[in-house]
Amino acid sequence: MPVKVYERILRLFEAEGINTIFGIPDPNFVHMFHLAEERGWNVVAPHHEESAGFMAEAVSRMTGKAAVCIGTLGPGVANLAGAMMCAKVENSPVIFLGGQRARITEQRVRRGRIQFVKQSGLFEPSVKYTASIEYADQTDEVIREGLRKALTGTPGPVYIEYPAHVIQEELDVPDPEPLPPERYRLVGQTAGPDRIAEAVAAIAAARQPILLAGHGVHTARAGEQVRALADAMACPVIQTSGGTSYIPGLEDRTFPYGFSPSAVDAVVKSDLCLAIGTELGEPVHYGRGRHWLENEAGRTWILVEQDPEAIGVNRPVDVPLVGDLRAIVPQLVAALADSPRTPSPELDGWIRQDAARLAELAGTAPSGMSPVHPARLIVEATKAFPPDGIMVRDGGATTIFGWTYSQAKPHDVMWNQNFGHLGTGLPYAIGASVAEGRRRPVMLITGDSSFQFQIAELETAARLGLPLVCVVGVDYAWGLEVGVYKRTFGQGSRETGVHWSKDTRLDKVAEGFGCHGEYVERDEDIAPAIKRAYSSGKPGVVHVAVDPKANSEEMPSYAEFRTWYAEGMQ
Template structure:
């Protein structure tokens, strides 16, 4: 037993779990916790807003495979966490949110107009896997261990622990902190019997046109290498979900883009489909499984119902078969299953359609060439042309981050690069995550010399523009490309179609490059295509956080976004946008 403050003991619990960053604003109620963590080598990473702290923890978790930890001060600070908690819930990310709380007397009093006493627990319970308040110091170990278990078991997700701030300063006798394997060993056990993997192998090896689909879960599990080895042993085509983009580089020789080019026929003609790291969600139109049999206009990118065999690998039994019927369920951790399947495939040899992939890639190259021919050399810059020119200056191992509305669509279809990672918040399309994600990614990238590039629209950038100061303060290797049309262009077509006019879609023109320089970053301004590549190169070579402002064509951005048949039907019950 050791006598220490509760704040110091909680720091010990976090360090034992492998936490190496604490994302929070500097604030007095968590001061003892900040101090105790810092003394153990866990720095406070302080953005300008608690929501941003949550987003940064999300990105950091995705790039490390560890939990992210976020703090919010009493009252408004913890309330600012709500949006981030909801996003972590939808993105299935293991984030521990620590909210500073009033005492039990202050929280439970029936009196009105209490200061900084929001009902945090009531608000966050529906959007967390576990939520509790430490009411007694002796409960701390049990509550934190349960939080750690919940975040990592089944489908990952956020948890919330409320910490009455007066308790953090109180001294108590505490037991030695347990190592993680003492309270959550089941999360690291290989549970796959050979018989189940052999069933999957039989279906794949007997298939004539097998297809592999990977999702964001592969990245969240840090299983990219295992997924790549499995795909390459199979040799068949691979499609990634929208959220899973970046699990393989865009230039991988087996990769094809969902709903575009040769992938249209690949998905429809596949006879066996192996899904890993994806719930087969709405942006995949639930694998062609409509909400109701009588539904009209439902998008189906796959074969006719009953014509394809689906294999689904997931560690959560509540995910398998939920969004569409499954023919073979593989329940367990992909980090164990994929290497074993890879070994079996290597002994068998590549799958039946592996020899056809090179021809499919020739069709894919033709698709991209024809797509790039649709852009024009104009001023303001064609959004597609901006992507083509930016791409010329990107490092091969760049970590890409995507944000924005229309800009995300252009980037999704025009960017075709040998990137190392790709981050975005796609389950809800949460705008404003881009710069927080990029900054957190850059914290990780500083360890291995990689660079981070965020491509964002100006509307999304404006959510948390002052996080550029955070990048400068921590000297983060991030280059921000802002596709700038001074407003909300994605909303224009819908407004014009429905109302015949627009409402508040225009902003004042701002020189963001000059703002960046004032903050201490490198700034570049482009309004012609030939300026973009050299500007981006200078930004990467500056050795500083950098912003490149590219003035794009509003009309083209609003009305010529590619492949509207895809993104306008992400609401698969009924399209609400204009084709």
């Protein structure tokens, strides 16, 4: 039966469980948007295509599936470029669709063409796959290959283009129902029983095993399975900087690598590390430097990794388990069922030590200042974080304070850890809320610099009625860069290009976009302002004036953070 190309594209995505699309409507694809809404999709039009890409990435992280965004030819697709790069570095399977003029235009030997540039070659280095639907009957194979590339091995983005005349062509399909994923790509790859047996034997022999949990545990939505594995191993969970979502039931024995003395002690004393959902990159010193140096010779490494080409690249691995962690973890849990472990006698001590650390930080964060000390901002805001909420981070100095002083243990945390792209916070928050059906409260903690990148999306949040509160630490400067000037040239040096008007009022900007606004200058007013914002029934912005000197000079754990850049940043 004949169907339009745009309808077939939607049906192919529906077979993968995708039901959300982001983009700014354009004549090239308004028919697709219209039909998607008719079919019950979430169709979200932000104010910038880069935001659309970030929102789609957030949906992917919250669903464990590929996500879709779209840009019109020329400038619209150009605006997707930053989001493509982020998705590549963050290992997010986002399908970027791009319109293009008819191929006759591309092949002309002429100049001065409107809204035209050859797009695919520009984006090829930033994605795993580029392709074009040149003919209607290519639709299935191109879209499926895009999904296959995005979701196989290390996940990542793809770019699929269609010339303007193709999207509304008709094609004949013998079966209107597309193939399910398992019919055309590898799904749920397990590890071989010999490797599972080898891993189980190593775990059984270990005295001080640890589970190193990374970003992939959250984006695969594998928390429940990983909790069962941690229980079977009776061990602490060490978070990478990208894997900061807490798994329900494991909150007390989950410690952030490098920022918790309990994590450092557990790493140093470990004789086995099972790493899962992590590339073992710079923030964990490749699993072979800094805290890992002690007892390196006596430590066994098990790595669960979807991409076989990643095995042994950053460090030697004793037992590689290649496949989908959502399939391999249940294998390990089942194999460990007959050999229960006794928790390390030091585990309770690490739990008490970490709890005491958090309590001490809450008690010692400087208080009574106006403007507010940024450490106190983090303490008060995270104490007010809703237990069932989604936490989103953005910013430089604000995020560094957050690593140390956060009092919350959210089950869903989102931030742009690997690429470090500022301005992702507000789009991530919107995308995460859309993915969760706009039900769970979302808190974005960010700095004023990063918040202003995509501030127009406050209108999108208001239009969608999202339960979102943005807590913004405002020092009227690029706080992290102010600190760089001071460390480079000394106190009192001229700080070029890092300050702006102190008349800026982000709470008033929020009100102009139809959101709830709060202005705060004192510690004790932070939590009440957050509560009022959630109660308002609108997205809220809490403008918290923070002390600029503390924000640039007193960043906690900064020396630890700098060890991530051990190479090429001297």
